[in-house]
Amino acid sequence: MATTLADDLRPLHHPHSWVTRYIWSQDHKVIAIQYSCTAIAIGLVALVLSALMRLQLGFPGAFPAITPDNYLQFVSMHGMIMVVYLLTALLLGGFGNYLIPLMIGARDMVFPFVNMLSYWFYLLSVIVLVAGFFVPGGPTGAGWTLYPPQAISEGTPGHQWGIVTMLVSLAIFVAAFTMGGLNYVTTVLQARTRGMTLMRMPLSVWGIFTASVMGLLAFPALFVAAIMMLFDHLAGTSFFMPTMQSAGAITSTQGGSPLLFQHLFWFFGHPEVYIVALPAFGIVSDLVSVHARRNIFGYRMMVWAIVIIGALSFLVWAHHMYVSGMNPYFGFFFATSTLIIAIPTAIKVYNWMLTLWRGNIHMRVPMLFAIAFIFTFIHGGLSGLFLGNVSVDVPLSDTFFVVAHFHMVMGVSPVLVIFGAIYHWYPKITGRMWNETLGKLHFWITFLGVYAIFLPMHYLGILGVPRRYYALGQADFIPPSVHLANQWISIAALAVFAAQSLFFFNMIWSLFRGPKADPNPWGAASLEWQTPQTPPAHGNWGPKLPIVYRWAYDYSVPGAERDFIPQTEPRA
């Protein structure tokens, strides 16, 4: 009898019909694919929004259909969708669901029913979010940070209904994430197979696990903030709403604190950066190690760094609020804690490079993306040093420098890892192999393209070009080169946008026409490549759970017969 847990006798839930197998499925692999497809679909909406923004910025006035209100709505929806509904959902709901049970040798998540609910709540949150595009007044244009009082005050696009759909959708998303997160955490702690000690888990699992714990502790802040703002908006309370004048009359709200919202939002918002980054850190460690045929350098240090980064990220949130006004001592504290995070992060970067050092590097598509991640992440990390310091941050605040920084560090970097990860695990998930040439073409256009987009933005920012502006108008401090740079950025952005069709074509075409994949095409040692079937069947492991005898990084071991030793191979 197959059971869910290594030490549990409950029988595994078995699907009986097509509907319970593929729609109301409790199988973690099916849920992972549902999560991923939904996240990528809504991510495409956000990608289109960014293309529309770039059209306006590169060629102001050429597209009269894009009004100033529309522009702000595109900015807001693009940001929120990308951070929450794409990256968080794809990395944790998608990769977390797929990889955790396979990598730790479990048959499924420990609460399969809750896992299924998690996906359906997530889908509901996406539907409510998309409904925002169709309500009177359109979606909110308050910026992705949704700062009150402007988010719910007259004059902001979508202040009446758009903000309501956004906040309700976020609250549902938090419920969905909590159900998923409880599963990921409990599964890692409870369902590891025999021999899979904590320190034998691949770093992907460590990254996803730590990010899930952080998500469980950070998302409640967003939930509470969303509920309180809904109260302010719909019931007229004054949690966040100060005394205001509207059309000459004093509004009914008084005494609320917009700063309170900012604290709650960033208490969620900063850990969120690492909720997205840590799974990417973990996955990239595995990609680098597998494709360089070397064990990861400093495995224990890598695990500790992940945990320390996760813990520290709860102590830095107010560095997003330097210009909101705060006691200088607080500014000093938050600048210091922010810079301290650079230490464990730098350890990780050095360890990736030392893993590559004298490795037998195979420049396959997943490896290209992994190495590209190291570039963009170092780049975004360094510009973070500027913004982490109060005195340097103040003049750079609200300029394109900030846009360039966070896109490099938490937009482009995790997305590159996601691409790498999809290419890496695609043969296991589908049983087919993608086209190498198309993959490389997709990589080079994307990688060079994102540099063409975001490198010039640093320059714009240093000149003082403000972000979130519909049009720059006439200003003395803006030289003609800014307009030229903006055109160039827009053209590069459209090229990268178009190049993504290569990826989608490759993935969909290969699904049907790709050559059959080897069960372990990269020669990887971790458990998910050792399943009896490819793609893994329901229950993952056949009649007996695998037993683990070693860590996940036995590559190029001297004297071994092959250049990798699977985790399931007993020691001689």
Added chain:
Amino acid sequence: MNLIARLSERSWEPASDRLDLSHRPSAGAVGLAAYAAVMAVMFSLVMVAYVMRMGLHAAMGHADDWVAMPHPPLLWINSAVLVMSSVAWEVARRAAERGEASRAPLLGGALGLCFLGGQWLLWRHYQAAGYYLASNPANAFFYLLTALHGVHIAGGLVAAAWVLASRTLPHVRLCALYWHLLLLIWMAIAVLLLLT
């Protein structure tokens, strides 16, 4: 093995070879512990916001806009009902540990339902006395906190129904634990309300 030893294992060395599955608590217990952390963060954030918002208006040099709510007897009665409900669940748990059949889960669930009803009456009472949601930040926080807590109690009632249907020991244990956690959170809320 303690956590530090587990996290400093040199897993690449042959000496680290261990196959034993050390004793693990049930998945439900771990899941509930994780959810307890989520609840703790959520309620403490609202309570911190409560304290921040309370002194804010005065600190900015304006007239104090915070008008504390009165504490009607119903508040005490409801708290007592919740305590009794928790006690009933504890009795149920102990009976289940000894393998005895007991009606205590039914009593625990019923008292939980009474608590929810009592909270509803408390809201009605405040409404009748003119303490509306939007009329003062103290009221708004009161309704927010009680609503969030009430939703968790309602979730607990669903769990209780499940336990009444299955009556297995792990389920009774978890349900009792959840009930105690909700009592703890309620006591924190009540102390905050009484002190301010």
